[in-house]
Amino acid sequence: xxLIYEKSRPGRRACSLPVCxxxxxxxxxxxxxxxxxxxxxxxxxxxxxxxxxxxGLSRRNFGxxxxxxxxxxxxxxxxxxxxxxxxxxxxxxALHPYAPEIFAQGNLELMYELRKYLSEIFGMADFTLxxxxxxxxxxxxxxxxxxxxxxxxxxxxxxxxxxxxHGTNPASVALCGFQxxxxxxxxxxxxxxxxxxxxxxxxxAGLMLTxxxxxxxxxxxxxxxxxxxxxxxxxxxxxxxxxxxxxxxTRPGDLGFDIIHLNLHKTFSTPHGCGGPGxxxxxxxxxxxxxxxxxxxxxxxxxxxxxGNYPDSIGRVRSFFGNFNVMVKxxxxxxxxxxxxxxxxxxxxVLNANYIKERLRSYYQLPYDRICMHECVFSGxxxxxxxxxxxxxxxxRLLDYGFHPPTIYFPLIVREAIMIEPNETESRETLDAFCxxxxxxxxxxxENPELLKSAPHTTPVKRLDDVLAARKPDVCxxxxxx
Amino acid sequence: xxxxxxxxxxxxxxxxxVGIQSLEELFADIPTRYRLRRLLELPxxxxxxxxFDFMKGMGDENVPPRITLMGAGSYHHYIPAVVGHxxxxxxxxxAYTPYxxxxxxxxxxAIYEYQTMVAKLTGTQVANASMYDGATAMAExxxxxxxxxxxxxIVVVKSVHPEYRxxxxxxxxxxxxxxxxxxxxxxxxxDAEALRAAIDENTATVLIQSPNFFGVIEDPGAVEKAxxxxxxxxxxxxxxxxxxxxxxxxxxxxxxxxVGEGQSxxxxxxxxxxxxxxxxxxxxxLRKIPGRLAGATVDKEKQRGFVLTLQTREQHIxxxxxxxxxxxxxxxxxxxxxxxxxxxxxxxxxxxxxxxxKARYLRERLLTLKGWEPxxxxxxxxxxxxxxxxxxxxxxNLQSAGILGGYDVGRHFPELKDGLLFxxxxxxxxxxxxxxxxxxx
Numbered sequence: 009x010x011l012i013y014e015k016s017r018p019g020r021r022a023c024s025l026p027v028c029x030x031x032x033x034x035x036x037x038x039x040x041x042x043x044x045x046x047x048x049x050x051x052x053x054x055x056x057x058x059x060x061x062x063x064g065l066s067r068r069n070f071g072x073x074x075x076x077x078x079x080x081x082x083x084x085x086x087x088x089x090x091x092x093x094x095x096x097x098x099x100x101x102a103l104h105p106y107a108p109e110i111f112a113q114g115n116l117e118l119m120y121e122l123r124k125y126l127s128e129i130f131g132m133a134d135f136t137l138x139x140x141x142x143x144x145x146x147x148x149x150x151x152x153x154x155x156x157x158x159x160x161x162x163x164x165x166x167x168x169x170x171x172x173x174h175g176t177n178p179a180s181v182a183l184c185g186f187q188x189x190x191x192x193x194x195x196x197x198x199x200x201x202x203x204x205x206x207x208x209x210x211x212x213a214g215l216m217l218t219x220x221x222x223x224x225x226x227x228x229x230x231x232x233x234x235x236x237x238x239x240x241x242x243x244x245x246x247x248x249x250x251x252x253x254x255x256x257x258t259r260p261g262d263l264g265f266d267i268i269h270l271n272l273h274k275t276f277s278t279p280h281g282c283g284g285p286g287x288x289x290x291x292x293x294x295x296x297x298x299x300x301x302x303x304x305x306x307x308x309x310x311x312x313x314x315x316g317n318y319p320d321s322i323g324r325v326r327s328f329f330g331n332f333n334v335m336v337k338x339x340x341x342x343x344x345x346x347x348x349x350x351x352x353x354x355x356x357x358v359l360n361a362n363y364i365k366e367r368l369r370s371y372y373q374l375p376y377d378r379i380c381m382h383e384c385v386f387s388g389x390x391x392x393x394x395x396x397x398x399x400x401x402x403x404x405r406l407l408d409y410g411f412h413p414p415t416i417y418f419p420l421i422v423r424e425a426i427m428i429e430p431n432e433t434e435s436r437e438t439l440d441a442f443c444x445x446x447x448x449x450x451x452x453x454x455e456n457p458e459l460l461k462s463a464p465h466t467t468p469v470k471r472l473d474d475v476l477a478a479r480k481p482d483v484c485x486x487x488x489x490x
Numbered sequence: 491x492x493x494x495x496x497x498x499x500x501x502x503x504x505x506x507x508v509g510i511q512s513l514e515e516l517f518a519d520i521p522t523r524y525r526l527r528r529l530l531e532l533p534x535x536x537x538x539x540x541x542f543d544f545m546k547g548m549g550d551e552n553v554p555p556r557i558t559l560m561g562a563g564s565y566h567h568y569i570p571a572v573v574g575h576x577x578x579x580x581x582x583x584x585a586y587t588p589y590x591x592x593x594x595x596x597x598x599x600a601i602y603e604y605q606t607m608v609a610k611l612t613g614t615q616v617a618n619a620s621m622y623d624g625a626t627a628m629a630e631x632x633x634x635x636x637x638x639x640x641x642x643x644i645v646v647v648k649s650v651h652p653e654y655r656x657x658x659x660x661x662x663x664x665x666x667x668x669x670x671x672x673x674x675x676x677x678x679x680x681d682a683e684a685l686r687a688a689i690d691e692n693t694a695t696v697l698i699q700s701p702n703f704f705g706v707i708e709d710p711g712a713v714e715k716a717x718x719x720x721x722x723x724x725x726x727x728x729x730x731x732x733x734x735x736x737x738x739x740x741x742x743x744x745x746x747x748x749v750g751e752g753q754s755x756x757x758x759x760x761x762x763x764x765x766x767x768x769x770x771x772x773x774x775x776l777r778k779i780p781g782r783l784a785g786a787t788v789d790k791e792k793q794r795g796f797v798l799t800l801q802t803r804e805q806h807i808x809x810x811x812x813x814x815x816x817x818x819x820x821x822x823x824x825x826x827x828x829x830x831x832x833x834x835x836x837x838x839x840x841x842x843x844x845x846x847x848k849a850r851y852l853r854e855r856l857l858t859l860k861g862w863e864p865x866x867x868x869x870x871x872x873x874x875x876x877x878x879x880x881x882x883x884x885x886x887n888l889q890s891a892g893i894l895g896g897y898d899v900g901r902h903f904p905e906l907k908d909g910l911l912f913x914x915x916x917x918x919x920x921x922x923x924x925x926x927x928x929x930x931x
Binding site for chain 2: 059326
């Protein structure tokens with residue numbers, strides 16, 4: 009498809025501006041010419057060109073509303089339309105962040121209550137809603153760990169991270185000046201307790217654990233893990249990316265976690281928007297509340313207000329108050345589902361993952377054969393050995409069947425990993441159709457491996473050359489490229 | 491309403507396949523004593539109509555003003571109808587990060603076009619797919635500079651938005667870097683002498699903003715030499731993106747990084763978010779900048795296509811060697827910005843002129859009030875600080891007339907305790923301005 013710049017024709021326009029109703033003075037008399045620009049190089053198109061361009065692009069994009077999207081660890085559940093409708097109400101969109109509190113009582117109440125709801129669901133003392141994404145919440149969480157030990161006057165230089173953790177974990181830790189120490193997993197896909205005991209010293213600030221972990225397995229020894237970490241004065245951090253597995257079933261706070269970050273765009277159904285905006289609230293236990301970012305919304309009698317007076321706070325991690333409009337959607341979702349609905353969501357998310365695991369187990373290698381939580385992880389190694397077909401080929405072939413592929417090559421501890429997260433919002437027929445496609449692909453891999461290696465065959469573009477893109481980067485268009 | 495499609499029969503059949511008698515068995519790995527034996531204490535489920543009614547009531551507890559004179563990092567602009575329509579297409583908003591390029595060409599091409607628009611507007615060679623907001627974009631540019639140069643000092647001019655400085659301080663503290671603040675002169679612009687004195691061999695970067703927090707336009711070219719002489723990087727920020735339509739781009743004036751808030755481009759004020767952080771740099775940082783980048787390539791039939799590229803910069807591969815932990819962007823906000831910019835086209839310049847004219851008229855009219863004085867004589871875009879006899883009273887009077895007044899700059903600048911920061915965009919009509927002045931007269 010042509011670029012919007014390639015469709016540009018001098019003199020076309022898609023907007024109309026109001027006539028200036030105040031006396032005009034030439035800009036050059038107000039601002040020195042040396043501070044002004046010559047030209048603005050933006051496309052010139054008519055409104056219909058604009059609409060057809062972006063409608064055309066949208067038709068080359070795959071979303072949850074088009075089909076099954078079992079991307080592991082990303083919780084691509086259905087995004088209820090009511091949430092969008094509510095979030096577009098002018099009462100929520102039109103307010104300036106510096107509007108006086110008295111004009112923003114609805115927003116403040118929503119944020120105050122959302123914090124309370126999340127605290128109850130996860131068993132934490134309090135939450136901040138300021139972080140703009142999961143990774144941002146995680147960075148905020150590690151900053152709080154740093155502040156906690158700073159205030160205690162303890163120098164701790166390391167943070168423990170399991171070998172199967174999300175890549176953001178070590179990155180967040182490194183950005184707070186800690187050294188990353190890897191904890192290995194045991195044969196059943198949990199934390200190796202002996203290894204943990206050996207590594208957990210008084211120089212270690214804590215352990216960042218994803219639970220259920222990235223194999224989709226619940227950490228059975230969570231009590232011992234908690235005891236080992238806390239026994240040496242460390243903090244236990246929960247990467248809450250997989251929180252869709254346990255709503256109303258268990259609570260990280262009860263399990264001994266001191267900190268948890270969430271992803272409202274995963275667990276609480278706010279749309280992923282092609283990679284954002286999301287929101288990454290961070291919950292903490294009682295001892296860590298003083299360190300949460302500022303400002304915080306508080307209740308004063310029957311009114312709500314902002315309060316920035318927390319001297320031990322790590323400070324601000326974002327301007328204003330976070331991705332407010334995303335919070336509106338998550339709040340609406342919690343009110344729609346209620347306590348029974350949240351529990352039913354998790355139960356069915358877990359049932360669906362186990363159903364897929366059972367249906368596919370004879371066709372793909374299952375490296376950890378246990379009851380799984382909301383996702384299951386297979387390996388494509390059998391296909392590599394039998395027919396030289398790799399996981400990426402299986403994923404690309406799934407595109408021809410009309411499905412978004414699972415997460416692939418993650419977690420790193422599983423070779424040729426295929427990580428499937430079906431979510432609770434998918435019907436049995438959809439799950440069956442996906443399993444049938446995976447089974448058909450396993451057969452194709454044996455009988456006609458070339459069909460997979462050259463896939464996809466039905467998409468608007470064929471397999472793309474990533475190596476060329478990285479070797480000769482072209483990240484901005486210019487007229488010379490034509 | 492829980493959006494679970496299973497019937498009782500579906501569940502029974504699936505449980506049979508899994509080999510369990512009850513759903514409870516699925517959670518066998520969770521130690522029994524940690525399983526919640528009660529329902530969560532949350533309000534009960536509601537029907538869609540009830541939820542809508544309830545939420546509408548909550549939204550209505552907010553009182554949007556009839557006239558807005560507030561800017562200070564979030565701006566009231568008209569959003570053309572096409573913007574909302576495009577970003578409401580669920581092929582876009584229900585998709586995730588384009589990991590599977592062949593079925594994500596729509597957003598990948600849109601991001602590539604966004605990067606192109608941003609690079610052209612900022613006078614740089616490279617722009618990423620966006621950051622969380624303007625403040626984190628500035629903080630990431632500061633941290634990246636320190637990591638590249640292996641230097642531990644960040645210099646920031648006090649006329650940078652106070653919340654941006656706070657975020658920079660939080661990120662710097664976490665990384666163990668020192669932050670030094672330098673002042674501004676009477677014009678409201680950077681005190682170049684003080685800045686020069688603050689830069690030393692350990693200075694990684696100098697953070698400035700134009701237009702700055704006071705609305706005053708800076709000349710990055712005037713400080714660029716002092717920064718580069720010591721081998722430091724110049725980061726130039728902005729909060730009002732529409733100013734890019736008329737002001738000389740900071741990239742052309744010698745900034746190494748141009749970062750700022752993109753909200754003004756087609757995103758509602760939304761009580762502070764979601765917004766998008768614009769992040770652009772000179773070509774030399776192409777392989778270092780944080781966040782996502784869309785790049786052009788070809789498919790095996792040699793047709794043009796787009797992919798996420800230079801992923802080796804990304805956290806999921808670099809892990810503990812990462813210079814940033816960001817692994818997403820504000821894609822839908824960036825899409826809104828692209829549609830907005832394609833819609834405005836070259837008229838972005840005229841929109842910027844309208845902002846300048848309205849602000850000039852508002853400023854001139856407010857200065858007719860008794861005891862009101864300009865705080866800074868420097869040139870401004872659509873915001874300016876005025877000193878007035880009783881800022882608190884001024885805002886109260888405006889508030890009772892349904893008008894959102896100016897930002898009380900005294901909150902962050904004791905020397906400007908009688909100062910209010912006002913903003914006028916194309917949304918402000920002459921009649922509104924005259925109304926404001928008559929209320930305050």
